[in-house]
Amino acid sequence: MAAPDLRAELDSLLLQLLQDLEELEAKRAALNARVEEGWLSLSQARYAMGAKSVGPLQYASRMEPQVRVCTSEAQDGLQAFWLVRPSAQTPEEVGPREAALRRRKGLTRTPEPESFPALRDPLNWFGILVPHSLRQAQASFREGLQLAADMASLQIRIDWGRSQLRGLQEKLKQLESESA
Amino acid sequence: MSFFPELYFNVDNGYLEGLVRGLKAGVLSQADYLNLVQCETLEDLKLHLQSTDYGNFLANEASPLTVSVIDDRLKEKMVVEFRHMRNHAYEPLASFLDFITLGLLKGSGDLPRLGSSLFPGYRPPFWGPPCCPGWACNYISLALVKVQTTYYSYMIDNVILLITGTLHQRSIAELVPKCHPLGSFEQMEAVNIAQTPAELYNAILVDTPLAAFFQDCISEQDLDEMNIEIIRNTLYKAYLESFYKFCTLLGGTTADAMCPILEFEADRRAFIITINSFGTELSKEDRAKLFPHCGRLYPEGLAQLARADDYEQVKNVADYYPEYKLLFEGAGSNPGDKTLEDRFFEHEVKLNKLAFLNQFHFGVFYAFVKLKEQECRNIVWIAECIAQRHRAKIDNYIPIF
Numbered sequence: 001m002a003a004p005d006l007r008a009e010l011d012s013l014l015l016q017l018l019q020d021l022e023e024l025e026a027k028r029a030a031l032n033a034r035v036e037e038g039w040l041s042l043s044q045a046r047y048a049m050g051a052k053s054v055g056p057l058q059y060a061s062r063m064e065p066q067v068r069v070c071t072s073e074a075q076d077g078l079q080a081f082w083l084v085r086p087s088a089q090t091p092e093e094v095g096p097r098e099a100a101l102r103r104r105k106g107l108t109r110t111p112e113p114e115s116f117p118a119l120r121d122p123l124n125w126f127g128i129l130v131p132h133s134l135r136q137a138q139a140s141f142r143e144g145l146q147l148a149a150d151m152a153s154l155q156i157r158i159d160w161g162r163s164q165l166r167g168l169q170e171k172l173k174q175l176e177s178e179s180a
Numbered sequence: 181m182s183f184f185p186e187l188y189f190n191v192d193n194g195y196l197e198g199l200v201r202g203l204k205a206g207v208l209s210q211a212d213y214l215n216l217v218q219c220e221t222l223e224d225l226k227l228h229l230q231s232t233d234y235g236n237f238l239a240n241e242a243s244p245l246t247v248s249v250i251d252d253r254l255k256e257k258m259v260v261e262f263r264h265m266r267n268h269a270y271e272p273l274a275s276f277l278d279f280i281t282l283g284l285l286k287g288s289g290d291l292p293r294l295g296s297s298l299f300p301g302y303r304p305p306f307w308g309p310p311c312c313p314g315w316a317c318n319y320i321s322l323a324l325v326k327v328q329t330t331y332y333s334y335m336i337d338n339v340i341l342l343i344t345g346t347l348h349q350r351s352i353a354e355l356v357p358k359c360h361p362l363g364s365f366e367q368m369e370a371v372n373i374a375q376t377p378a379e380l381y382n383a384i385l386v387d388t389p390l391a392a393f394f395q396d397c398i399s400e401q402d403l404d405e406m407n408i409e410i411i412r413n414t415l416y417k418a419y420l421e422s423f424y425k426f427c428t429l430l431g432g433t434t435a436d437a438m439c440p441i442l443e444f445e446a447d448r449r450a451f452i453i454t455i456n457s458f459g460t461e462l463s464k465e466d467r468a469k470l471f472p473h474c475g476r477l478y479p480e481g482l483a484q485l486a487r488a489d490d491y492e493q494v495k496n497v498a499d500y501y502p503e504y505k506l507l508f509e510g511a512g513s514n515p516g517d518k519t520l521e522d523r524f525f526e527h528e529v530k531l532n533k534l535a536f537l538n539q540f541h542f543g544v545f546y547a548f549v550k551l552k553e554q555e556c557r558n559i560v561w562i563a564e565c566i567a568q569r570h571r572a573k574i575d576n577y578i579p580i581f
Contacts, residue, residue, distance in 0.1 A: 036570055043564040048521040051251045051560055128409040129456035131521065132513065 003175050010168045017161040024154045027147050034144035041137035048131045066122065067145060069152075078160055081152045083145060185432050189540035192270040197540070200548045203261055204536060206233030208555055210579045216562050217574050222250070225563055247563045254556045262549060272430060276542045279423045280549050409462075413453065413470040420446055424474035430542070437535045437543030441550075444531060446475030447504065448524045454485045454494055455520070476501060503527070518576075526578050529554055533580070551580055 046054045068084045123130055123138055190197070208216075212232055219225045222245040226238045237253050238245065266277045420442060427438040450471040457467050468486035471477075477485065477497075484497045498504040507527055511520040518526075528550065535547035558577035565574040 036568065039568050040565075040570050040573065043561065043568070044519070046564070047557055047561050048519075051248070051557075055248070127412070128460050128462055129413070129453055131452075131456060132519070 003172065003179070006168060006172050006175065010165065010172065013161060013165050013168065017158060017165060020154055020158050020161060024151060024158065027151045027154065031144050031147040031151065034140045034147065038137045038140035038144065041133045041140060044133035045126075045131055045137060048133065049126070054126055054134065063122075069149060079153075079156055081149045083149045186540040193273050193540075193542075196265050196268060196273065197544060199265060200544050201536070204544075204548055204551070207551055207580055208232055208558075209581050213558065213562070213577060213579055216559065219562075219566055222247070222563060222567060225250075225559075225566060229559075247560060247567050250563050251556065251560045254559060258549070258552045258556065261552075265545065273542055273545070275426070276430070276434075277545060279419075279426060280546055410466060410470065413449075416449070417470060417472040420449070420472045421474050433538050433541035434543055437538055437541050438546060441528075441531050441535070441543070441546065443475045444527065446472035447477045447481070447501075448528075450475065450477055450482055450485055451494060451498070451504075452521070452524070454488055455491060458490060522576065522578070525554060525557075529578055529580055554578060555580060 042054060066085060068086065070082045070084050071079045072082060074080055123134060126134060212228075215228050216225060219228060223243070226245060229238065230236055234254075234257065237257050238250065241249055241253070262277070262281070266274065266281070269277055424439065424442045424446070427435050427442065453467060453470050464486055468482065471482045471485065473479075473482070475482075481497055481500065485494065488494050488497065495508050498508045507523045508520065511518055511523045513519065532547035532550045535541075535543040558580075561577050562574060565571055
């Protein structure tokens with residue numbers, strides 16, 4: 001490959017990498033903001049409901065995840081992460097990794113093709129009549145989840161981009177040393 | 181004792197009223213809160229609390245300090261003070277104080293904590309999620325614990341032991357020898373057979389004073405979150421109405437001080453239940469059954485609230501009552517506004533402070549407990565803001581004095 005083409009490709013790759021990095025930073029800031037909001041809303045819920053009504057006593061140590069993270073291969077060999085809610089799940093998902101909804105990880109399980117029972121909203125662990133701040137907390141954490149999956153995909157792309165960049169730079173060096 | 185009750189009040193209750201007023205003087209002031217708000221870490225907070233009436237209550241805690249530990253210790257301190265007063269109380273103050281603790285146990289989620297401090301040596305049994313039948317058993321068993329601590333304490337010990345044993349699938353032959361001989365009762369064998377709280381009620385609770393509160397709640401339904409919520413609120417409604425009746429029976433200055441406070445509590449429950457029930461599966465009829473009837477909203481306001489479909493309609497109902505109209509006006513859900521619950525807490529603090537303006541009545545004890553609860557909420561809120569390093573809303577506490 002001629003050197004100018006290589007350089008052009010290098011430039012475009014670098015630009016793409018920088019764009020991805022910027023997006024990653026923006027998403028990271030947004031995730032931090034969502035998580036902070038979520039925790040503050042939880043504190044507000046504790047203020048309204050009583051400090052022990054929103055805490056580890058309200059959930060079991062074994063829980064069903066509401067959201068699963070699935071990976072898929074895109075056409076250029078990159079992995080992408082998708083959030084899947086089991087109600088929309090298709091049976092051929094392979095290798096799901098569980099993402100516990102804002103709690104510690106649940107047990108790893110092999111995927112079961114049978115239909116899931118109606119999943120209970122984790123909000124109802126705290127009762128039916130929950131204050132608005134608890135619903136806000138749930139909304140914040142849900143948004144944060146989506147951001148987290150996007151960030152994971154972006155990070156994989158960035159890593160791939162960096163390795164491509166390195167490869168191209170080496171090729172360029174070789175070409176230059178050959179032509180010199 | 182119907183004429184000049186002030187002349188006789190101090191015979192039985194003078195020491196305790198003096199004590200509660202002294203304790204009230206130790207409630208954190210605005211200056212204390214300003215100090216607390218400037219703390220950078222929870223260790224700083226602990227240091228500042230040492231210079232208040234709380235003293236070294238966190239001295240024996242392992243570092244790092246967590247908000248949950250601070251909350252526990254704050255509550256324990258209040259419970260110790262309360263316990264002291266309860267132990268020195270004569271009737272009718274003793275019954276009055278019992279009513280307050282019953283509310284403490286039922287109204288908050290502090291069941292295990294208070295259970296273990298009010299009843300030393302008690303360990304909460306299996307705490308599954310609310311859908312687990314064991315949850316209601318624990319709820320019931322702790323309420324049992326409070327009501328009959330002295331006289332039936334051994335019996336309660338045994339009941340709790342048998343219940344937890346049954347939940348963990350132990351045989352009755354294994355459990356009965358571990359029961360305290362002083363607390364045996366005829367239905368002890370029946371506890372093991374009781375698989376659900378309904379059977380537990382029919383076998384055992386029906387003979388206890390708590391039965392009156394449970395009559396409408398427990399039936400042979402499954403315990404899912406909806407029914408547990410209904411049970412919880414129905415219990416609280418029954419408790420509030422009987423407390424109100426008790427205060428009106430006491431009469432005099434106590435009734436004058438307590439009835440407005442309890443009426444506000446009832447109305448506030450009605451508003452909060454209505455607003456929180458929007459978007460849930462709670463039907464309007466079920467919702468209406470949860471409203472306590474001892475407030476100013478009864479009967480027309482409650483009927484309208486039962487029909488309300490959104491926040492605007494609730495606000496319209498509140499507009500018929502001047503003080504509630506004021507509370508709703510100050511509240512909003514924009515980021516800078518106070519929430520409605522904050523406004524309700526503020527109003528509650530105002531009413532409770534008024535109780536101290538009168539002498540020779542029991543309202544001061546209730547007001548003291550509620551103000552200490554609010555103080556605890558304030559300190560925990562400040563601690564959470566410090567721990568999460570989110571100081572924007574740290575001033576959302578409600579100053580008391």
